[in-house]
Amino acid sequence: MPEWLTSTDIIDPSVPPQTLAVRLLVSLAFGLCVSGIYRISHGRHHGNPAALGTTLVLLSVLIAMVSMTIGNSVARAFSLVGALSIVRFRTVVDDTRDTAFVILSVIVGMASGAGLLLLPVVGLPIVGVTAVALSRWPWRGKGNNGAGHCRLTIRLALGRDPAQTLEHVLQRSLANVGLVEVATARQGAALDLTYVGQLLPQSSLTQFVSELNQVEGVMGVELHLN
Structure with a gap:
């Protein structure tokens, strides 16, 4: 690798580029899993499930990139907080469960970027089964005469x-x-x-x-x- 590239702080020399690529691909796979769980559990009842489904996939990869950018640098972490503080989200959330899936996507992306792959491997099945089970619970009845x-x-x-x-x-x-x-x-x-x-x-x-x-x-x- 060129010396000018490794001599800067663009890439952490302790993490090989191959590892970075693998973590990003793994975060993409986990994001697809989160999107699939969302679609199976209750996303199919929404008017436009593809919108949030795509967001969940991209968010997982982006958070993984953020985690790898920060690394062990406290200064980068504070700089990132300042940079992202200018972003304002004013979209009304119709279903509070959508927020839970956004948080789940953030968690799996962060774990992938940090190399803690065991956490989403164990956590995703548990969350997925719970979400699907709760979506089938009787309180969720819906229809022309249902409580939708x-x-x-x-x-x-x-x-x-x-x-x-x-x-x-x-x-x-x-x-x-x-x-x-x-x-x-x-x-x-x-x-x-x-x-x-x-x-x-x-x-x-x-x-x-x-x-x-x-x-x-x-x-x-x-x-x-x-």
Whole structure:
């Protein structure tokens, strides 16, 4: 290897390039496993499971690269914290289980980058079996008359109070409902209100949407099950 390359801090001389490549490939394999577990357990019920699935794979490899970049250098660790602190994530997470899979991808990537391959080898099967088992648990029933997680977008005419106009209808059919996004529509003449919640077992999708459409001021309704 050229002397100018090994004389700098670009590569830790104690870790051969072959080892770096193997760790990155292993982190890729573990990331694919995390993505597969996500898809099998509950990702298939999401509207766009490929988005988070791809993120989980790439995140595992990126975290492995970060771990190898830091190595045993405290200065690099603090520099990296400062560099990454400028990143802001404002995406609304509809399902808190998505956060658990992101953390899992970070862990396996970090373990791969540090060379602690036994940890994900032992941990992934345990987490995978647990996630799949919990996804099949009775509390996760879903359907037209099931308690499925949903995302509801209502277009409301400007000047209406959403709390007074919609609250009584939402509470009859949804549990744990919360407003997560507000946007203007029709050049400011209306508001698009996005709610997330859990459809109650006795609720009907068609009846729920019909009731919302009958509310004065409602201009449109979109309901998606996760």
